[in-house]
Amino acid sequence: MQTKEVAISATQASLDVTLSDDNKNLDEVLVVGYGTVRKSDLTGAVSTLKGSDLNRTPASSVDQLLQGKLPGVQVINSGGQPGAGATIRIRGASSLNGSKDPLMVVDGFPWGDAGNLKQINPEDIESIEVLKDASSAAIYGSRGANGVIIITTRKGKAGQARINFSSLNTLSTRANEPDLWRDPVEEAIYANEAAANGGAIATDIPYIGMTRPFGVGDQTIYYPSIAELRGLDPSKEPWRYNTDWVDLVYRNPISQSYTLSADGGTENTKYALSGNYYKEEGIAIKNDYDKYTGRLNIEQNLNKAITAGTNVVLAHTNNTGGGLGVGRSRI
Incomplete structure (x- = not known):
């Protein structure tokens, strides 16, 4: 059917449209x-x-x-x-x-x-x-x-030699901010309450100013106390760590696409070739995707009854990074 545009008014309750055949x-x-x-x-x-x-x-x-x-x-x-x-x-x-x-x-x-x-x-x-x-x-x-x-x-056409280059670049932004802890003191208080409500003994409450094993081997990590986080512990300096992981890990990713192509030929020989580079950045830093593609199409009329040709497509991709998130403690 043929496309038809009809103007309507704000007070119009119904609309009847008759479409015509598109032969x-x-x-x-x-x-x-x-x-x-x-x-x-x-x-x-x-x-x-x-x-x-x-x-x-x-x-x-x-x-x-x-x-x-x-x-x-x-x-x-x-x-x-x-x-x-x-x-x-x-x-x-x-x-x-x-x-x-x-x-x-x-x-x-x-x-x-x-x-x-x-x-x-x-x-x-x-x-x-x-x-x-x-x-x-x-x-x-x-x-x-x-x-x-x-x-x-796409294939080459006789008598038409064309060279085309196209590029496309975009910038993306986050529509919403993740709902994460903004205050390290509140994060520590609720972590302690959750451990206590779960039946943990006093020494297993996380934020009480103790050094605990971490990872494998002899690695350790220090958990400050609530008073230390608030700067009220006279024996220790105020806690200086308050990492905003969203600002540190996330970014406004950029996507890029570049394509160079050429096609044409004669009545007996037609050709079409192209190359493309595509790069896509993830929302997290160091998370990238690179793709290289190339295509070659050749058709040769050997005689009125025989046509030979080839169509080759090559692609190479490389994905780096991944697994980096913002669900970490600000402390």
């Missing part, structure tokens, strides 16, 4: 498991997403860019770790014990489950088709039981 969309060609068909002739359940429709937001993989774009496709982020992939489900879970991941097919070649989407640069994608019913995915057998994600990458 151009009916002639659109879709890629399915057994070839290509016109949209008007398609009887299976297929959703299409063009590469230009993907959000221009930095992400470590394509799966994170599919959220909310295709009906029947559920994308669940596993966490906030830099470079963490997402879980994809097509029309819900189809198995109790077996794999629930859909099959990924790139330019006609099965690549395995959807977790391998991290190997593809979003800038290289021409279109994505998701096959959701049994008839469309039947050609892939049991591998397509959970649905099929078909990705078509």
Whole structure:
């Protein structure tokens, strides 16, 4: 149907809209498991997403860019770790014990489950088709039981030589501050009360001015008393430690993505190559994710009946840091 915009007023209680057929969309060609068909002739359940429709937001993989774009496709982020992939489900879970991941097919070649989407640069994608019913995915057998994600990458065109460079940089901030102790005296008082209410003996109450074993070996740690924390102990100096771990550990992370691509060719030879560098910083310091991807596509017409080509995708990732949190004592 054709897109239609209608103005409404604040006092309008109801609205009737009549949409017109969009014949151009009916002639659109879709890629399915057994070839290509016109949209008007398609009887299976297929959703299409063009590469230009993907959000221009930095992400470590394509799966994170599919959220909310295709009906029947559920994308669940596993966490906030830099470079963490997402879980994809097509029309819900189809198995109790077996794999629930859909099959990924790139330019006609099965690549395995959807977790391998991290190997593809979003800038290289021409279109994505998701096959959701049994008839469309039947050609892939049991591998397509959970649905099929078909990705078509960009290829060179005869007579068009292009060089393109794109960059994307973002800065993220925390929406909310963690609810942690702000006053070391209150933290120590409640820790002592919790230990006492739990049945601890007097010497096991933490903050009473004692040195206790810590870790392995002969390491020790000193727990100051409440009076020492308040600066009321005449025999000791006021306690000078009050570490704000949120300010020390957390940061405003920056994400960067740079892509350089070139494509073109002649009637007999077509080429497309690209390289991408993606860097994502975690919210905690020293927690980073780096990804390098490269792609080379060449098609050569040997004669009118034979065409040879190659499609190579290389990816290297490096994840550093992790496990650094702010749930520590200010004391």
